[in-house]
Amino acid sequence: MNALLTFFLFFVFVRSFSNGIDRLYGTGISSALSLIIIAVGLVAAWNMRHVRIHRRLFTLLICLSVFTATAVLSLVVNTRSIIDQYAAWYEIIRYVYLFMLVILISSIYQSPGFCPSIHRVFIVLLFLMSAIALFQYLAGYTELASPYDKHARAAGPSAHPVSFSLELVLVFFLCELSRRKLRLSMGYNDIVVYLFFLVALALAASRTGVALLGVTFAIYIFAQRPALLPAFAAAFVIVIWTSPFGASFSELSSVPDYILSGNYTVWDWRTAPSSVHWRIYHWYYLSTLALEQPLIGYGPGQTGLYSPFALLAHSAFVEMFFETGVVGLISFTVFWFSLPLAAMSDRQKLVACYGRRSAQIQPLNLWIAMFIGVTLVALFDDSFNRETVALSYLILGTFVVLAQPEAAVERAPGSRESPTSMIAGSRTEALGSPGAI
Numbered sequence: 001m002n003a004l005l006t007f008f009l010f011f012v013f014v015r016s017f018s019n020g021i022d023r024l025y026g027t028g029i030s031s032a033l034s035l036i037i038i039a040v041g042l043v044a045a046w047n048m049r050h051v052r053i054h055r056r057l058f059t060l061l062i063c064l065s066v067f068t069a070t071a072v073l074s075l076v077v078n079t080r081s082i083i084d085q086y087a088a089w090y091e092i093i094r095y096v097y098l099f100m101l102v103i104l105i106s107s108i109y110q111s112p113g114f115c116p117s118i119h120r121v122f123i124v125l126l127f128l129m130s131a132i133a134l135f136q137y138l139a140g141y142t143e144l145a146s147p148y149d150k151h152a153r154a155a156g157p158s159a160h161p162v163s164f165s166l167e168l169v170l171v172f173f174l175c176e177l178s179r180r181k182l183r184l185s186m187g188y189n190d191i192v193v194y195l196f197f198l199v200a201l202a203l204a205a206s207r208t209g210v211a212l213l214g215v216t217f218a219i220y221i222f223a224q225r226p227a228l229l230p231a232f233a234a235a236f237v238i239v240i241w242t243s244p245f246g247a248s249f250s251e252l253s254s255v256p257d258y259i260l261s262g263n264y265t266v267w268d269w270r271t272a273p274s275s276v277h278w279r280i281y282h283w284y285y286l287s288t289l290a291l292e293q294p295l296i297g298y299g300p301g302q303t304g305l306y307s308p309f310a311l312l313a314h315s316a317f318v319e320m321f322f323e324t325g326v327v328g329l330i331s332f333t334v335f336w337f338s339l340p341l342a343a344m345s346d347r348q349k350l351v352a353c354y355g356r357r358s359a360q361i362q363p364l365n366l367w368i369a370m371f372i373g374v375t376l377v378a379l380f381d382d383s384f385n386r387e388t389v390a391l392s393y394l395i396l397g398t399f400v401v402l403a404q405p406e407a408a409v410e411r412a413p414g415s416r417e418s419p420t421s422m423i424a425g426s427r428t429e430a431l432g433s434p435g436a437i
Contacts, residue, residue, distance in 0.1 A: 007040060013121060020155065037100055038096055044100075057342055074297050106399070109403045130168070145160055165201060170374075170393040173216065177397055177400045220366050258277050265281075350364065
């Protein structure tokens with residue numbers, strides 16, 4: 001295992017807990033880790049200076065660079081009017097961090113030990129995150145995270161219960177992506193960890209994580225076995241409705257009337273019984289304010305300072321429009337959808353070789369379903385430009401799909417891993433095909 005891969009695994013493990021440590025003890029570990037990854041990313045970039053990378057990965061880096069440049073432009077144009085310069089520069093550093101993260105993973109994802117290591121680390125990570133949430137619940141360390149909460153929730157090792165549920169589900173899907181990529185059968189240890197995961201997700205009591213889990217599986221089942229989708233959807237609805245989440249989702253029945261009546265234009269807690277109603281008003285307020293500076297926005301990191309609630313937009317795309325204007329929103333959207341373009345680099349070859357429903361294409365189908373679910377979360381629930389850990393997991397999933405462990409490692413007899421020939425993202429193609437630059 002090379003040094004960069006070892007460092008990356010250590011970084012992912014520590015970064016998954018740093019937000020919770022910062023929340024509890026007021027430390028700046030997360031910021032320090034971001035600066036460290038930028039420095040290590042520079043080292044990785046230097047080591048890759050003579051290595052050609054796949055064209056789609058290069059496109060991803062270009063799109064992220066353009067978006068970062070638009071954020072810098074917004075900062076420069078709004079220098080005199082920006083309320084919090086520190087927040088603005090910290091946001092720029094966050095985008096540079098994501099760029100360097102892509103560089104770092106690009107330098108290690110073709111390593112034979114990449115997928116097996118990711119699977120082992122994330123199974124352990126999922127168990128620890130779930131165990132921490134269970135401990136918080138049993139020890140009484142849960143919290144009422146918002147005025148809409150009816151009971152205390154577990155935040156696990158994250159900064160907020162919603163962030164925790166989002167990260168928890170993405171860690172689970174990374175476990176499944178790497179397991180399916182390695183063609184591993186599900187063992188008893190996996191089942192135990194997944195049961196802990198479901199308990200922790202319930203303790204987080206967040207619609208975000210539950211909806212992401214349900215939507216992703218629904219899309220994946222539709223792609224793999226369309227006939228099973230109605231049965232899955234019915235079972236999912238019944239389980240949700242009979243669980244404590246039922247009351248939480250039932251509050252959404254008044255959302256259409258809230259919109260049609262125009263109540264979202266004026267804030268009144270009496271007409272907004274759920275956090276979704278609050279989001280709709282908040283989006284309307286911020287979007288209306290953003291139209292006063294539509295081209296380049298109010299500057300990165302300024303949303304919470306203009307919000308009447310001193311909160312983020314709870315929509316990545318609304319937040320981008322407010323902070324960086326139409327220019328930033330377009331560049332962010334292009335970057336966002338460059339992720340599936342990278343992940344689907346060799347889909348046609350996989351389909352041609354193995355078929356649309358083969359085991360070889362399952363990881364890609366699962367990632368696409370996860371991406372669609374995460375996109376819905378980014379649209380309607382979370383500020384993904386601030387959810388750095390969750391976005392890092394999504395980016396990492398792209399490289400798990402592109403990795404080729406089977407082509408690099410000879411399988412031992414009796415191994416849980418079955419031999420297959422993967423072609424997506426191979427080193428040969430990256431170095432010698434027309435799709436490489």
